[in-house]
Amino acid sequence: MLRTGSGESHIKQVSYSLCNICAYHSLRHLVGDLTMMFVNFMPSITASKGYRGRETVARAFVDYYDNKGHESGSAWAKNRFNVSIKNGISVEDTAKFECGGGIAILVNTVPSVFWMLYHVYSNPLVLEDLRQELSTIILTTETPDGVPIHKIDITQIKTGCPLLTSTFQEMLRCRAMGTSVRQVMEDTLLDGKYLLKKDGIIQMPSRVIHTDQGIWGRDVDQFDHRRFTKDGLESARKRGDGAKRPSPAAFRAFGGGHTLCPGRHFATTEIMTTVIMFVVRYELKPVSGDWAAPTCAKTNIAATIMEPDTDIDLLVQPRVGFEDASWGFGLADSEMVFAVAEEDMRWPMKRSEIIIKALDSIGLMATTKRTATTGFGWGKDRLRAKRGAIMREVWGFNRAVR
C-alpha cells in the first residue's frame, strides 16, 4: 500500500485507477483459488472468491470489447481479439481467455516490482549505486518557462545500466520459485550416466538451483546486486565471500528451452521502467521504520515469483531536487535485448543473433556458410527470402532481413 508523504498533487501521481484496482484484486482472487478451480468440483462454492473474481474480470473485458476499447489499444490487444473472433470464439469466451492471459502478464511482474523496490530501498548502498548509474542516462532539457524535462531511452538502459540489470537478475535469483516440468518422450541417457526413462516426468525447481552453494558459491544466501556484473565477481572474491561466476544455465527464473517464457523481454522492460521511475523520483520509507521482509508462505501455485503475504505500508515522498518536472521514456531503434536468460545470452546478444540461433535450431543455418564481412552469409536468395518469411511469421518483425 502506498501512502503519500506531501501534498495533494503528489497523491495524484501515485494514485491508481479504481477500476484497475478492482480488476487486479479480482484477478488475485482468481489466482488464489486457482488450484480449486482446476479441480472443478462445484467451483462456485469450493472456490467462490476465485469464481466471482473471474466473472468480474471477464465482465470487464466484455465491456472493453463492446466499447471497442481494443480498437484503440495495442497491436497485441487487437490481434488477440481478432484471432479469437476469426476462429469462431464468442466475445464472452474471448473475455474468459483473457483472464488466463492476465495471469501470465501480471502474476509474476507485480511481485517482481515489489521485490525490486524492496531490495533497492532496503539497502541505501544499492539505492545510491543505482541512482548514480541512472544519472548517467537521464537526458534533461527545459520547457520555455524553465520546468525540467527528463527523458530516459530504454535502449540506453540495456546498454548503460549493468548494475540495474544485475540487480534485476539477483532479485529473480532470490525470489523465483517456479518449477519447469517436462515429460520424457524417449529413453535418454544424459552425461553417459543418467537414464531418463520414456514417459517419466522431470521437475526442475528454480528455487533449488538458485540456492545451490555448489553453483553460486558460499554467499548464495546474500543479496548481492553486483553478482551478475563483470566486476561483481571480482569484488566478491576480494571480500572473500567465496563467490562463483554465475552460470547462465543455472539461472532459471524464465524457465528454458522450447517453453522459455516468451514474455520475458516485455516483462523485463516494464519492471525496469516502473522501478526506475520510483528510484529517480521518490523516497520510500516503511511506516513501521523497518524494512522487515514479508513471509511468502501463501504464494500461489500459478506464480513463479514469491508473493509477499503482507503489504509494507510506505511513506512516499518526492526526491529532493526532482519534485517538479516532467518525465518520459523513449525507445531508440536498436538490436539489443535485455539478455537475462541463458538462451538470450552472449553478453550482450543482438536481436539478429537470436534469430540466427532460432534458425539454427530449425536447421536452416546449417545449409549456408557465414561470411567474414556480415557474419550472416545468407547464401542463396531463395533461402534468404525463406528466412525473411519465417522471421516475420515467428518473430512478428516487419523489417526485411538484411
Ligand code: HEM
Ligand atoms: C517477471 C515476470 C515473468 C516471469 C518470472 C515469468 C516466468 C515464466 C516461466 C518460469 C515460464 C515457464 C517456462 C518453462 O516452461 O520452462 C513462463 C512461461 C510463460 N510466460 Fe512468463 N514470466 C513472466 C512474465 C510474463 C509475461 C509479462 C508474459 C506475457 C506478456 C508471459 C507469458 C508467458 C507464456 C505465454 C508462457 C508459456 C510459454 C509456453 O508454454 O510455451 N510471462 N513464464
